[in-house]
Amino acid sequence: MAALPAFGGLLPFPTLSFQFLGLLTAILFVGGYLVRRALLPKPIPGVPYRKANAEKLLGNGLEMLAWKKEHGEMFGYLAKMAVELNAPIFQIFVHPFGKPWVVIADNRESNDIMARRTSRDFDRSRFLGDLLSSLSPEFHFHMPTGERWKSHRKLLADTMSPAFLSEVAGPQMWKSTMKAIELWQVKERLAEGRPFSITEDLRKAAYEIIWTATFGFETGAMKVQSDLLSSLPKFENLPHIDQAVDFPAATDPPIFKAGLALNDALQGGIQSLVPRLHLFLAYNAVPSLRAARSLKNRVIEGEIKKAIEKFSTKTDVKWEDQNNLRRYMKSAMDMVIARELQSARKEGRAPEPLSRIIQDELFSFMLAGNEVYTLVVWTLKFLTAHQDVQARLRQELHDQLKQALETGATPTASEIGAAKLPYFDAVMEESLRCGEITQTNIRTTQRDVIILGHHVPKDTEVLMLNNGPGVFLPPLHVDEGLRSETSRGAVDKIGEWDLKGMRDFDPSRWLVEDDQEQISFNPSAGPRHSFGAGPRGCFGRKWAMLEVRIMVVLIIWKFRLEEIPEPLGSFKPKPGLAHRPEMAFVRLTAL
Numbered sequence: 001m002a003a004l005p006a007f008g009g010l011l012p013f014p015t016l017s018f019q020f021l022g023l024l025t026a027i028l029f030v031g032g033y034l035v036r037r038a039l040l041p042k043p044i045p046g047v048p049y050r051k052a053n054a055e056k057l058l059g060n061g062l063e064m065l066a067w068k069k070e071h072g073e074m075f076g077y078l079a080k081m082a083v084e085l086n087a088p089i090f091q092i093f094v095h096p097f098g099k100p101w102v103v104i105a106d107n108r109e110s111n112d113i114m115a116r117r118t119s120r121d122f123d124r125s126r127f128l129g130d131l132l133s134s135l136s137p138e139f140h141f142h143m144p145t146g147e148r149w150k151s152h153r154k155l156l157a158d159t160m161s162p163a164f165l166s167e168v169a170g171p172q173m174w175k176s177t178m179k180a181i182e183l184w185q186v187k188e189r190l191a192e193g194r195p196f197s198i199t200e201d202l203r204k205a206a207y208e209i210i211w212t213a214t215f216g217f218e219t220g221a222m223k224v225q226s227d228l229l230s231s232l233p234k235f236e237n238l239p240h241i242d243q244a245v246d247f248p249a250a251t252d253p254p255i256f257k258a259g260l261a262l263n264d265a266l267q268g269g270i271q272s273l274v275p276r277l278h279l280f281l282a283y284n285a286v287p288s289l290r291a292a293r294s295l296k297n298r299v300i301e302g303e304i305k306k307a308i309e310k311f312s313t314k315t316d317v318k319w320e321d322q323n324n325l326r327r328y329m330k331s332a333m334d335m336v337i338a339r340e341l342q343s344a345r346k347e348g349r350a351p352e353p354l355s356r357i358i359q360d361e362l363f364s365f366m367l368a369g370n371e372v373y374t375l376v377v378w379t380l381k382f383l384t385a386h387q388d389v390q391a392r393l394r395q396e397l398h399d400q401l402k403q404a405l406e407t408g409a410t411p412t413a414s415e416i417g418a419a420k421l422p423y424f425d426a427v428m429e430e431s432l433r434c435g436e437i438t439q440t441n442i443r444t445t446q447r448d449v450i451i452l453g454h455h456v457p458k459d460t461e462v463l464m465l466n467n468g469p470g471v472f473l474p475p476l477h478v479d480e481g482l483r484s485e486t487s488r489g490a491v492d493k494i495g496e497w498d499l500k501g502m503r504d505f506d507p508s509r510w511l512v513e514d515d516q517e518q519i520s521f522n523p524s525a526g527p528r529h530s531f532g533a534g535p536r537g538c539f540g541r542k543w544a545m546l547e548v549r550i551m552v553v554l555i556i557w558k559f560r561l562e563e564i565p566e567p568l569g570s571f572k573p574k575p576g577l578a579h580r581p582e583m584a585f586v587r588l589t590a591l
């Protein structure tokens with residue numbers, strides 16, 4: 001009985017607890033429903049999207065990751081969605097708590113946004129600030145368009161002048177490329193007809209080239225590798241003729257290693273949900289990156305001090321006089337420092353050659369220059385896979401650089417820069433297109449805007465596809481009345497591709513023939529946004545195209561890129577910051 005009261009005491013509990021549990025369940029259910037609803041993507045009214053994705057907490061996120069896993073890149077998913085939705089404008093949901101991103105799959109409208117609707121309606125994407133502000137806070141790439149951005153670009157303006165490019169940067173690019181060629185001559189001899197990977201060599205060569213042209217001295221990365229391989233005897237036990245040879249790698253010079261490490265760390269930011277915080281912690285807390293940053297700062301400061309010493313007494317620099325430039329300037333840094341000292345003298349202010357601004361802007365040439373490497377890698381792959389294109393390209397070089405051919409000399413930087421090479425230009429443009437070097441361009445809306453008849457709110461990220469309808473797939477129909485006025489006015493400015501063979505690598509799509517059967521390169525033959533467009537288009541485009549020209553011409557002049565077996569010739573991209581191939585092999589014959 002003693003248990004009774006206890007039992008009796010417990011009796012009401014189950015009654016209460018059922019009610020309580022019922023209530024709790026209801027609260028949890030309703031609460032859960034409300035929280036879920038709050039977390040679900042919030043579509044922008046009127047802009048097309050796939051309904052199923054708006055009902056998932058992660059929106060399109062998991063599908064995009066699955067696509068990336070299968071295809072090695074992510075933006076093909078967006079091209080596929082444009083076709084599936086049959087919509088030249090649509091939205092996707094990328095971040096669990098973030099706003100939708102709007103995607104444009106129409107080249108004329110994209111061009112209009114970048115070229116004519118900057119910066120009142122659209123401006124530099126904020127995402128780029130998240131990525132770059134820890135490493136290079138004063139790099140103008142990520143700044144909104146305005147006075148600060150303008151003054152930074154002005155500081156560097158001389159580095160893109162024809163005089164500087166032909167007299168200073170070009171010869172530096174040529175010298176560094178020849179170092180890479182010497183390395184490949186050694187490799188070609190050791191490989192005895194077998195293929196080998198060029199990914200690392202090209203990455204380092206492009207980095208060395210841009211470093212030398214920016215700072216005026218070589219880091220020595222190419223040389224240490226050549227020295228190591230030259231010292232090796234003939235290779236015993238070479239693999240089968242179709243299998244790749246691996247070469248030992250020399251240790252990179254410390255400053256070279258530091259620059260690459262700082263650059264590669266950006267990759268982590270791209271993949272992070274909180275890129276700004278991620279990169280701030282990486283650069284400030286990871287000991288190897290902290291050390292890399294302080295070494296980079298020390299070296300750049302040291303070089304700037306040398307330039308100050310050189311230019312503080314020189315007051316007779318004539319900026320447009322090529323001889324004068326050739327005499328004084330060895331690099332982009334010389335140019336920037338000399339200009340800063342001169343401007344300060346003129347304006348009666350103290351010069352600031354060691355400012356963070358100058359250091360960041362100069363170092364950031366290195367970051368931007370990475371894309372040059374990507375373009376060269378894709379180009380060499382296309383030329384290997386399309387032997388007919390390679391033969392026609394070499395023929396054009398031999399025809400146009402006759403003097404070098406007849407004397408057995410290597411064409412100089414200025415000969416290469418000045419040669420009229422329409423087929424070469426077409427090959428480059430087609431490599432940019434088919435290598436999908438710039439898969440999308442991106443802008444942020446600055447106020448509520450109308451795109452193709454749809455209302456898009458302020459602060460929306462707008463992605464413009466370069467890999468979808470109109471480029472590799474038939475264009476989607478757009479009612480002319482829905483276009484902006486300026487877009488309607490640009491109707492005949494850019495050509496459209498024949499639907500047949502849109503996906504094929506075919507440089508001749510960029511060529512036109514006149515009545516006298518003269519071939520010329522037509523940059524407006526079809527959509528072309530690899531360097532962006534408008535005021536925020538690529539600042540270094542002329543530099544990039546000169547560097548690529550010097551590299552590719554010298555490689556094709558010195559080597560034949562022989563066919564390689566299928567597995568090594570794969571065109572599958574590798575997941576990463578840029579659209580790069582998973583592998584790049586060549587089988588070289590020295591010419």
Ligand code: HEM
Pocket residue numbers: 114140141142153365368369371372375437438441442529530531532533534535536537538539540541543544
């Ligand atoms: C094949 C090589 C290259 C490609 C494909 C490329 C592509 C691009 C693209 C797509 C943009 C953004 C354009 C836009 O949003 O409208 C850009 C911006 C920029 N690029 Fe390049 N680039 C290359 C090489 C270079 C080089 C070699 C340099 C410097 C030496 C450079 C410096 C810059 C800078 C400073 C910006 C930012 C411009 C601004 O915001 O005002 N780029 N580039």
